[in-house]
Amino acid sequence: MNAPPKAIAGASTFVDDRIGAGNFLKRNLRKIFPDHWSFLLGEIALYSFVILLLTGTFLTFWFKPGMAEVTYTGNYAPLYGVKMSEAYASALNISFDVRGGLLMRQIHHWAALLFVGGMTVHMLRIFFTGAYRKPRELNWIIGILLLSLALLEGLTGYSLPDDLLSGAGLRITQGVAQSIPIVGTYVSFFLFGGEYPGHDVISRFYSIHILLIPGILLALVSAHMILMWVQKHTQMPGKNRTDKNVVGAPFYPAFMIKSGAFFLFTFGVIALLGTFAQINPIWLFGPYTPADISAGSQPDWYMGFLEGALRLMPSWEINFLDHTVTFSVLIPALVPLGLVMTGLALYPFLEQWVTGDRREHHIADRPRNNPHRTAIGISGMTFYGILWLLGANDELSANFHLDLYSTTWFGRFAIFIGPAIAYWITYRMCIGLQRKDAEVLSHGVESGVIKRMPNGQYIEVHTPPAEDIAEHIRGKQEIPMLESAEDGEGIPPKGARSALGRLRLKMSQAYGTDRVPLTDGHHEEGHEEEHAGVGAGDRKELH
Amino acid sequence: MTEQNEYPESGRVRARVIGTPPADAPIVDTDPIHAPEGVPGVIPQDPVKARKAERLVALLFLVTFLAGAGFIASYVIFQVGTIDKTAASNFALGGTLALALLALAAGLTVWVRQIMPKYNLVQERHDMRSDDGTREYVKETFVQGADESGFVKHRLLRRTLLLAAAPLGLAPLVLLKDLGPLPGTALRHTVWGEPTKDGKPRRLVVEGSGQPIRAADFNSPGGILSVVPEGYEEDLNALAKATLILLKFRPEELKSGTNLNWTHDGIVAYSKICTHVGCPAALYEQTTHHILCPCHQSTFDAADGARVVFGPAARPLPQLPIGIDEEGYLVAKSDFKVPVGPSFWERGDAEAEARENAS
Numbered sequence: 048m049n050a051p052p053k054a055i056a057g058a059s060t061f062v063d064d065r066i067g068a069g070n071f072l073k074r075n076l077r078k079i080f081p082d083h084w085s086f087l088l089g090e091i092a093l094y095s096f097v098i099l100l101l102t103g104t105f106l107t108f109w110f111k112p113g114m115a116e117v118t119y120t121g122n123y124a125p126l127y128g129v130k131m132s133e134a135y136a137s138a139l140n141i142s143f144d145v146r147g148g149l150l151m152r153q154i155h156h157w158a159a160l161l162f163v164g165g166m167t168v169h170m171l172r173i174f175f176t177g178a179y180r181k182p183r184e185l186n187w188i189i190g191i192l193l194l195s196l197a198l199l200e201g202l203t204g205y206s207l208p209d210d211l212l213s214g215a216g217l218r219i220t221q222g223v224a225q226s227i228p229i230v231g232t233y234v235s236f237f238l239f240g241g242e243y244p245g246h247d248v249i250s251r252f253y254s255i256h257i258l259l260i261p262g263i264l265l266a267l268v269s270a271h272m273i274l275m276w277v278q279k280h281t282q283m284p285g286k287n288r289t290d291k292n293v294v295g296a297p298f299y300p301a302f303m304i305k306s307g308a309f310f311l312f313t314f315g316v317i318a319l320l321g322t323f324a325q326i327n328p329i330w331l332f333g334p335y336t337p338a339d340i341s342a343g344s345q346p347d348w349y350m351g352f353l354e355g356a357l358r359l360m361p362s363w364e365i366n367f368l369d370h371t372v373t374f375s376v377l378i379p380a381l382v383p384l385g386l387v388m389t390g391l392a393l394y395p396f397l398e399q400w401v402t403g404d405r406r407e408h409h410i411a412d413r414p415r416n417n418p419h420r421t422a423i424g425i426s427g428m429t430f431y432g433i434l435w436l437l438g439a440n441d442e443l444s445a446n447f448h449l450d451l452y453s454t455t456w457f458g459r460f461a462i463f464i465g466p467a468i469a470y471w472i473t474y475r476m477c478i479g480l481q482r483k484d485a486e487v488l489s490h491g492v493e494s495g496v497i498k499r500m501p502n503g504q505y506i507e508v509h510t511p512p513a514e515d516i517a518e519h520i521r522g523k524q525e526i527p528m529l530e531s532a533e534d535g536e537g538i539p540p541k542g543a544r545s546a547l548g549r550l551r552l553k554m555s556q557a558y559g560t561d562r563v564p565l566t567d568g569h570h571e572e573g574h575e576e577e578h579a580g581v582g583a584g585d586r587k588e589l590h
Numbered sequence: 591m592t593e594q595n596e597y598p599e600s601g602r603v604r605a606r607v608i609g610t611p612p613a614d615a616p617i618v619d620t621d622p623i624h625a626p627e628g629v630p631g632v633i634p635q636d637p638v639k640a641r642k643a644e645r646l647v648a649l650l651f652l653v654t655f656l657a658g659a660g661f662i663a664s665y666v667i668f669q670v671g672t673i674d675k676t677a678a679s680n681f682a683l684g685g686t687l688a689l690a691l692l693a694l695a696a697g698l699t700v701w702v703r704q705i706m707p708k709y710n711l712v713q714e715r716h717d718m719r720s721d722d723g724t725r726e727y728v729k730e731t732f733v734q735g736a737d738e739s740g741f742v743k744h745r746l747l748r749r750t751l752l753l754a755a756a757p758l759g760l761a762p763l764v765l766l767k768d769l770g771p772l773p774g775t776a777l778r779h780t781v782w783g784e785p786t787k788d789g790k791p792r793r794l795v796v797e798g799s800g801q802p803i804r805a806a807d808f809n810s811p812g813g814i815l816s817v818v819p820e821g822y823e824e825d826l827n828a829l830a831k832a833t834l835i836l837l838k839f840r841p842e843e844l845k846s847g848t849n850l851n852w853t854h855d856g857i858v859a860y861s862k863i864c865t866h867v868g869c870p871a872a873l874y875e876q877t878t879h880h881i882l883c884p885c886h887q888s889t890f891d892a893a894d895g896a897r898v899v900f901g902p903a904a905r906p907l908p909q910l911p912i913g914i915d916e917e918g919y920l921v922a923k924s925d926f927k928v929p930v931g932p933s934f935w936e937r938g939d940a941e942a943e944a945r946e947n948a949s
Contacts, residue, residue, distance in 0.1 A: 079713040116824070122671040130824065146670050150684045182718040215869060218830075219885060222867025222932035232777065232934045236770040242777075242827050243868070247770075279715060287712065296709035304702050311695035315688050322684025337830035338797055338816060338862065340870045342884040357867070357902060358886045364904030369938035375902040376867060376932070409715060441887065451887060452900050 080302040081282035081295035085172045087309060092165030094313040095158045096268060102155040103257065109145055111137040112207065112253035114246045123330050131209075131334035134249045138208040138329055154321035159201055161317060163349040166194050174394070174424050176411035178281045180404075184395045186274040191392045193267050196260055201347055203256040209249055212327070214335030215344045217248065219357075226376040244337060281411045284522015286515055290409045343441060352431050355438030356383045359458045383434055387427065401554050404527045415484070416523045418477035419558045422470045429469035433461050481563035484520045487512050489566045521565065528559035631711040635704060643704035650697030657690035777934060780832040781819050782910060783925025791921035793820040794834065794859065794912065802919040805854055808838060814874040814881075816862065819922070831930050833862040833870065834910060835881065836920075837892055843879070847895025852911035854920065859910040860896045861930040864888055866903035868932045881907065904933065905941065 050056070063069045113133035119126050121136065122143040141148035170190055173179050179187035206217045221243045225235040240247030279293050288294050296302050320326075332341065346354050356379030363374035398420070399405065414421040436443070437458035444451040491509035498508050511517070530540050531552050543552045635643075664682035669675055720728075736742055786792055793802045797816040800823050808815070815836040822828035839856045848858055860881070864871045869885035879893040888903030890896040896907035908930050911923040927947075928940040 077711070077713075079711050124672070143670055143676055146665055146668070146679060147683050148670070149676055149680050150687075153680075154684075215885065218869055219867045222869075225932050225934045226867070228935050230935075232773040232936060235934075236773045236776075237766070238770070240770045243830050244826050245770075278718060279713075291715050293713045293715060294710060297711055301702055301706055301709055304698050304706075308695045308698035308702065311691045311698065315691035315695055318684055318688035318691060322681060322688060335826075337826055337868075338818060338833040338870055340872050340884055342873060344884060354886075360902045362888075362898055362902050362904040364933060366937075366939035366942075370935055371933045371937040371939075372935070373904060373933035375904050379902075407718065441884065455887065455900075 075276075076299045077297040078276070079279075079293045079295045079297060081280055081288075081293055083283050085176075086280065088165060088172050089169035090165075090306065090309055091313055092162055092169055093268065093272075094310045095162035095165055095317070096264065097310070098158040098314055098317060099155060099162060100261065100265075102151045102158065103261075105151045106141060106148075106155060107257055109137060109141045109148065110134070110207070110253075112250045114209070114244075114249050126330065126333070129334065132249070134207060134209040135329070135334050138210070142330060150318075150321055153324075153326050154317055156326045157317050157320040157324070159204065160326075160348060161313075163194070163197050163201060163347075166190070166197060167349075170194060170391070171424070171428070174391070175414040175421055176281070176283075177408065177417060177420065178411050179395045180408040181395075181399070182278055182407050183274075183281075186271060186278070187395055188392055189267050189271050189274070191388060193264065193271065195388060196264055196267070198349055200256060200260045200264065201349060203252040203260070205347055205350075206252050207249060207256060208327075208329045209335050210329040211332040211335050211339060211341060212329070212344055214244070214337070215340050216346055216350075217244065217335075218337065219354075223376055223380045226373045226380070228370075228372050228377070244335075279409070281409050284410050284413070284519055284524075286518040288410060288518075288522070290407065293409075343445070345439060345442070348435075351438035352383060352434040353380065353438070355434035355436065355440070355458070356380070358440060359434070359437055359455060359462060361459070383430070387431060390427065398558075401529075401551065401558050402527045403529045403555065406527075410522060410524065412524065413519075413522075415477040415480040417526060418474050418481075418562075421477050422473040425473040426466040426470040429466045430462065433458060433465050478562050481523075484523070485563050485565050488517060488520055523565060525561055526559040529555040531556065631709060633708040633710065635707060640705045643700055647697045647700050647705070650693045650700065653693035654690045654697065657686045657693060661686040661690060773936075777831075777931070777937075778929045778940075780925055780930060781822050781825075781828045782832055782922040786821060791913075791915060791923060793915070794818075794836065794920040794922065795820045795823065797823075797833070803836070804918050805857060805914045805920050806918060808836070808857060808920070813838065813876075816870075816872070817859065830868075831861075831863060834859045835862045835871070835874070835907075837874075837879075839879075839893060843893050845891075845894040847891070847897050847906070848893065849895065849909055849911075852909050852923070854913050857912065857920065858892070859912045859920075859922075860890075860892065860907040861910065861926065862907075863931040864903055865905040865907060865930075866901070866932065871907060 051059070059068075111133045115133050116130050117133050117136050119129050119131055119136050119139065121127075121140050123139055126139065138152075141152055143149070173187065173190070202216070202220065206213050206220075221235055221239065224238060225231045227234060235243065238248065238251070239245040240251075280295075282288050282293060282295065285294070296305075345351075357376070360375045360379045363378070365372050365374070412420075414424075437454065440454040440458065441451065443449060444454055491511045494508045494510045496508040498506055500506060512520075529543075529552055531543065539552075543549055661683060664679070664686055668679035668682050670679050741748055782792060784792070794817045795802050797818045800820075802820065803815070803817070817834040817836045818829055819832045822832065836857060836859050839858060841856055844850065844853070844856070844858070852858075862870045862872065864883040864885065866883065866886055866888045869883050871881050871883040871888070871890065873882040873884055874880070874892070875882065879891060880899065881890040881892050881896060882888075883901070883903070886902050888901035889899045890903070890907050891899050895909060898904065898906060908926045908928050910926055912920055913923045915921045927944040929937055
């Protein structure tokens with residue numbers, strides 16, 4: 048093709064004449080996007096969000112967010128003539144009276160699970176590769192906000208169908224709200240328009256679920272994308288990749304089509320799940336009543352860790368001066384979520400404080416190359432994972448014939464011991480992997496070729512590692528440390544004189560010390576003899 | 591002769607050792623076979639392979655077309671209604687939709703990977719920070735603008751503007767007041783304390799059927815019955831506080847925690863609303879007399895005043911004083927003596943208070 052077709056050229060000229068879009072396109076059409084499988088995790092979340100908006104809009108056409116009592120006269124025979132809320136009746140109608148309604152409901156629910164799941168693993172990828180470092184701290188915090196809002200969005204959406212299961216979730220939400228000191232009772236009365244369950248909460252959650260939070264999410268997602276675009280994506284270490292460049296494929300045409308394909312893959316997989324994996328069959332649960340519950344009630348997966356925290360907690364409650372503080376609800380509701388979210392939000396700044404590193408970073412760390420960070424991350428995952436697992440301790444107990452209370456006791460101890468063990472194991476694994484890397488660089492890799500030496504000795508020939516792999520390993524960057532040297536008169540540097548300063552210095556040294564420095568991978572002359580390594584000249588011969 | 595070529599006849603290929611390049615193909619983008627032509631970093635595909643890939647892509651796009659048409663056809667053919675019909679419609683619509691999306695996705699992927707060139711382009715990054723000149727200019731402009739505006743110099747203007755903003759900022763919060771009534775003492779009472787219209791004590795009726803319960807007929811030691819207040823069988827607000835579980839014990843089974851004055855002939859009524867976060871404590875284990883809340887596994891000893899045996903709940907399930915009316919039906923003798931359900935800030939030690947009042 049020598050020139051753009053007339054239709055495109057004409058439209059482009061029209062737009063450019065008016066808003067000068069050409070300048071933007073000139074800079075951005077061939078914007079480079081680096082490639083790595085882990086960079087697709089965030090896209091799963093993004094595309095799930097798009098699917099949620101599409102299917103959610105479809106559902107609003109039929110859903111009636113009312114708590115007024117109606118008698119069900121729809122197609123689903125087992126509930127015919129049963130009194131229920133308008134919300135539940137319309138959710139049944141979507142499932143049984145609207146063609147494709149059940150499919151859209153199930154796709155919506157699966158997409159929600161995948162949305163939070165995608166965000167979570169994306170966030171873990173960012174954490175473990177240090178991609179939150181300067182200049183990306185703001186985008187990291189936007190990400191934390193997105194995750195928090197997504198949890199709230201899930202909670203409000205889960206409550207809308209007003210079936211027995213969703214009502215149990217709502218009841219727990221109310222019980223937690225009511226336990227907040229000083230304002231709890233008021234919070235609960237204002238949220239529910241009076242006593243629980245009242246007649247307002249579904250319509251209020253509806254406007255929060257379809258308008259307020261999605262609006263904020265959309266704004267934050269846009270900001271997230273714009274910042275990513277402006278700051279350019281991080282890249283994995285490798286050949287010719289530096290903190291000063293980006294190596295990869297251009298937005299137009301390759302990345303554009305690839306992303307489109309990945310959106311369709313995400314949509315296709317969620318459609319498969321929505322078709323073949325039944326989720327939240329509300330017609331089986333019946334309408335909500337605060338007097339009943341089904342055993343084995345489980346929340347959506349992302350609420351599991353809060354559920355587990357509530358189950359683990361011993362029954363602590365204090366009364367003083369005619370007032371009650373119920374730690375058995377407050378601590379599990381606030382502490383794990385607070386620890387995880389606040390810890391994540393502060394981590395980039397704490398790390399900067401400890402390392403004193405104020406440089407920009409665009410090369411992602413391999414997790415092994417920052418053992419303490421990786422160990423902290425796995426520790427946090429273990430903490431979360433134990434809570435999450437214990438959120439299903441009744442199911443575990445029933446399916447594996449374990450004593451129910453023993454699972455709780457296990458959790459009460461594991462929540463403290465587990466993360467510590469995980470920290471130590473992870474740290475050792477990182478050091479071990481670093482040693483392996485160092486060995487690959489200095490000794491090469493086993494070639495599988497056994498050579499007999501003139502003196503009768505057998506040795507295995509090592510070949511230098513492939514260039515891309517060697518470069519990937521050599522991309523390891525040292526972690527800066529605070530200046531600790533005492534001056535000539537034995538006086539420590541200014542920052543290290545207070546107790547906090549000394550602690551900071553100690554942490555900095557622990558965090559930054561490189562236990563396995565890489566020796567240069569190029570084989571030296573003497574080295575070659577010793578390990579019977581094959582030099583650069585020999586390698587060509589192998590091909 | 592190298593080690594690798596020692597078995598050409600047998601066609602044996604040495605397994606690739608991790609970290610080494612494969613024997614037959616390069617693994618980096620800078621593919622030496624298709625040496626870069628024209629633009630560096632853009633490595634064109636082999637035209638023969640690309641033509642083969644094109645046929646595959648076309649096939650996949652055709653599958654998408656057929657599946658998409660199938661989706662529209664399914665919408666017309668399959669009606670919803672019964673469980674079976676809805677399931678069939680769901681499978682047809684979902685299956686065709688998923689197939690259409692996945693085939694299109696696969697087609698696009700083959701297009702990118704086997705027809706478009708491989709890219710290894712490099713773009714320079716620039717520091718995010720603006721250069722010093724720009725920063726200086728912005729700083730000066732800011733100061734100049736602030737001076738010109740007079741905001742700094744005119745103190746009265748500045749202070750009255752802040753004053754003016756304060757009530758406007760509070761207004762949206764004030765507007766939210768009517769979201770709900772103030773709690774008052776609502777959480778301390780249930781409908782059990784209200785007499786019926788004709789002034790008689792309120793009867794206990796079975797949840798679901800609404801049948802009143804004749805004390806003489808309720809004879810199921812080891813059984814548990816879910817009970818609601820007569821006249822409020824469908825009032826969810828009332829049920830959220832007033833729902834009961836009714837149990838019958840042999841006299842020797844009851845322990846000191848249970849208030850015997852509030853029982854009738856071994857029949858005990860406890861609030862069904864868990865004192866942890868309010869789920870209905872609906873599970874009962876006959877041999878141990880344990881009531882278990884399925885939400886967070888708070889466990890209460892029904893024979894001993896529903897005291898907590900395990901789990902996060904901090905207080906026993908409140909016991910309702912019950913008796914019988916002249917016809918022999920179970921009634922509430924009064925409201926609960928302590929607030930039911932989850933704890934709240936204003937609750938205080940209601941149990942201690944209740945004990946004091948009783949003595």
